[in-house]
Amino acid sequence: MHPQNISQGLGELVDPLKFNHPLNLCGLTREKTFSLLKNMLTIRIIEEKISHLIVRGVVKTPCHLGTGQEAIAVGISENLTKHDYAFGTHRSHSHYLAMGGGVYELIAEVLGKKEGASKGMGGSMHLYGGEVGFMGSVPIVGATIPIAVGAAMAAKMDNNQAIAVCFFGDGAAEEGVLHESLNLASAYNLPVLFVCENNLYSSHLDINLRQPCDRVARFAQAHCIEAVTIDGNDVVGVRDASLNLIKKMRSECRPGFIEAVTYRWCGHVGPDENIDVGVRRSKSELDAWKQRDPIKRLRQAMMLEESLTESSYLQLVDNINGMVDEAIIKAEKAPYPKNEALYDLVYEA
Amino acid sequence: MKEHFLKNQTYGQAIRSGFEYLLENHKNVFAFGQGLWSPWYVGNSMTELEKQFGKERVIDSPVSELACTGAAIGASLCGYRPIVIHPRMDFMLLAMDQIINQAAKWRSMLGGQVSPAVTIRGIINRGGEQGAQHSQSLHSLFAHIPGLRVVMPSTVQDARDLLISSVLCDDPVVYIDDRWLYEREETLFFYDEHAIKTLSHQGPVLRREGTDITLVGAGFSAYQCELIAEELIKNHILSDVIDLRVINPLDVNLVQKSVKKTGRLCVIDGSWKNCGLAGEVISAVLEKIPLHHLKNNPLRITLPEAPAPCSRALEQNYYSDVKKMTLKIREKMGNVHAVTPV
CATH class of the missing domain: 3.40.50.920 (Rossmann fold)
Incomplete structure (x- = not known):
């Protein structure tokens, strides 16, 4: 690996043949590792089942799936509370769920139903879970970054040690608004955590064809913001890195930046693997990254230290499957928003 | 404002009294934008407000229209009522994503569960040989967008009262004032928040x-x-x-x-x-x-x-x-x- 010189490239972090070993659990309790596993699996299974709904033609709204990237949302939200403010992107099922958003509400939203997270008005790309601190996700790339900076302004004025978090992808680093937002957050010492999920692709296009260097954290360094670049498929590593950074951010009231390197198993939108649309993305690359699966690596580590058995794992999968299937059945039967919602929600009542 | 009215108040002074009223009576209001601590960016409409209410609530900003407008929206989602100021509305174009895609849409898009209660003040500042990019009146552009309220005060009274109504409104409001009106002079009556209609009930x-x-x-x-x-x-x-x-x-x-x-x-x-x-x-x-x-x-x-x-x-x-x-x-x-x- 390169020395920790942030202006250099990601080096081995982007090599799927590296970092595919069972995780170092760093002495976490069985209860904690089991909860991390359960949270990641829940996201994985829900998104797989959403894929089926898309294939069945039940869901038309664009769904950007984050399969393979679950460890980032789960690891970071471990260190957040409902008093913090999290903002997402077009690919935010994982962020919404990791913050504690309801499974049924997510599925109902994807189906455009009134009981959905956004009352059926948003679909997959516009999610809201204010009661758990998930303040909104939108598909305009980079748009929630300055909004999170403003939430951090509010938190600073409230003086209650809350922080704001914005999740975004490597593509957002090519939007000018990231630069403006980093500058503002740094100049004003605002407690906002920038989380770049660097999955190496923006839509179909390889980061190496879009940026002169694949390490997005270099932008944070340019704005004097403490940044770490980590393996985004290591949920324990993500949890630890954000634990340390968030602790400092809360006590010193300042911004932080985490770049988590990962890979999405599906294409930009929908369940297709998109191995035929990019210049580099290939079947062999995808297969290699599937060996660096964040869930598999945690599961293997837990089995090695004998805190998880094959049967208890299968039991967990069964339970989640049952819970999600039940939510889907209920959501398919649920009512759509009334036509009045079209006009009633444009302005305050 | 202890009198029932003040004679010979200008439009610019009336805007300032709107800010003064809001900052004094609503602790969740803050003003944010370029040139707020400068004597010449916004005419006499905000003179020395930062000395009266502190630089934490009257904030002069970096040259980042997009991020600052977005940040104001973000703060509004968390219980604040920010007023973001664009001393020339030509520069508001740099913040269009936040105004049109974000502020105008979040309430409807997220099922009516959020209130982007932000006021975006754009000043029309034209004439004086300032040319094509220091002169535009872009109100029609914003008025095209459902979800934005757009107000344009013409009288001294409205300059103050519509500003207050805009900030107290739960919707995003584009408040557009005009430097050519700043010297307009009228009597300004005592402001009574309870007697004034909410912005949604204001019209021609x-x-x-x-x-x-x-x-x-x-x-x-x-x-x-x-x-x-x-x-x-x-x-x-x-x-x-x-x-x-x-x-x-x-x-x-x-x-x-x-x-x-x-x-x-x-x-x-x-x-x-x-x-x-x-x-x-x-x-x-x-x-x-x-x-x-x-x-x-x-x-x-x-x-x-x-x-x-x-x-x-x-x-x-x-x-x-x-x-x-x-x-x-x-x-x-x-x-x-x-x-x-x-």
Whole structure:
């Protein structure tokens, strides 16, 4: 690996043949590792089942799936509370769920139903879970970054040690608004955590064809913001890195930046693997990254230290499957928003 | 504001008293934008507010229209009522994603569960050979967008009261004031928050009553309508003058009612013609009232379809004045007295 010189490239972090070993659990309790596993699996299974709904033609709204990237949302939200403010992107099922958003509400939203997270008005790309601190996700790339900076302004004025978090992808680093937002957050010492999920692709296009260097954290360094670049498929590593950074951010009231390197198993939108649309993305690359699966690596580590058995794992999968299937059945039967919602929600009542 | 009124207050001072009222009475209000600590960015409309209320609540910002507007929206989602200030509205274009894609959409898009209660103040600052990028009146552009409320005060009283109503409104509001109005002077009455209607109940008002023609405008153009009405009186032509005040959502009932009475409509707008406010008002009237009420074709007086020039000679012709507009109205509206003797 390169020395920790942030202006250099990601080096081995982007090599799927590296970092595919069972995780170092760093002495976490069985209860904690089991909860991390359960949270990641829940996201994985829900998104797989959403894929089926898309294939069945039940869901038309664009769904950007984050399969393979679950460890980032789960690891970071471990260190957040409902008093913090999290903002997402077009690919935010994982962020919404990791913050504690309801499974049924997510599925109902994807189906455009009134009981959905956004009352059926948003679909997959516009999610809201204010009661758990998930303040909104939108598909305009980079748009929630300055909004999170403003939430951090509010938190600073409230003086209650809350922080704001914005999740975004490597593509957002090519939007000018990231630069403006980093500058503002740094100049004003605002407690906002920038989380770049660097999955190496923006839509179909390889980061190496879009940026002169694949390490997005270099932008944070340019704005004097403490940044770490980590393996985004290591949920324990993500949890630890954000634990340390968030602790400092809360006590010193300042911004932080985490770049988590990962890979999405599906294409930009929908369940297709998109191995035929990019210049580099290939079947062999995808297969290699599937060996660096964040869930598999945690599961293997837990089995090695004998805190998880094959049967208890299968039991967990069964339970989640049952819970999600039940939510889907209920959501398919649920009512759509009334036509009045079209006009009633444009302005305050 | 211990008196019931203050005499000889200017429009610029009235905006400042709006800020003063809000910052004093609403702890969740803060102002954010470029040049707020400078004596010359925003005229006399915010003079020394930072000394009165602290630099934590009256914040001079980096040169980042997009991030600052987004940050104001973010703070509004977390219980604050920020006013983000763009000292020239030409620069607001750098913040369009946050205004149009974000502020205007979040309430509807997220099922009515959030209130982006942000006020975005854009100042029209034109003339003085400032040229194409220091001159634009872009209100029609924002008025096109459902979810944004767009207000344009023309009187001293409205400069203060509509600012307060905008900030207390739960929706995103684009508040547009005009440097050409800053020296307008009137008596400013005591402000009573409970007696004033919420922004959603504010709309066009009749500034002057007449029988022969309906003159309509918003912001500085509404003021020009009042001055034109004074000129037309010299020719015994009596005008209904309607100040639109709020141009999105646009309520055209008052204009329709007036045109039914006068049979003549002229809309003045300080921006361009195509897809603009003047055309919108005219078509809204024509859609609704029986055509036999009309004694003339409606007229709109707008800017020439060209960017603002710098050169003094060209600029003189670019911006019309009250005399020229009065003449044009008299030409286009034919012999008013043949129809309506005074």
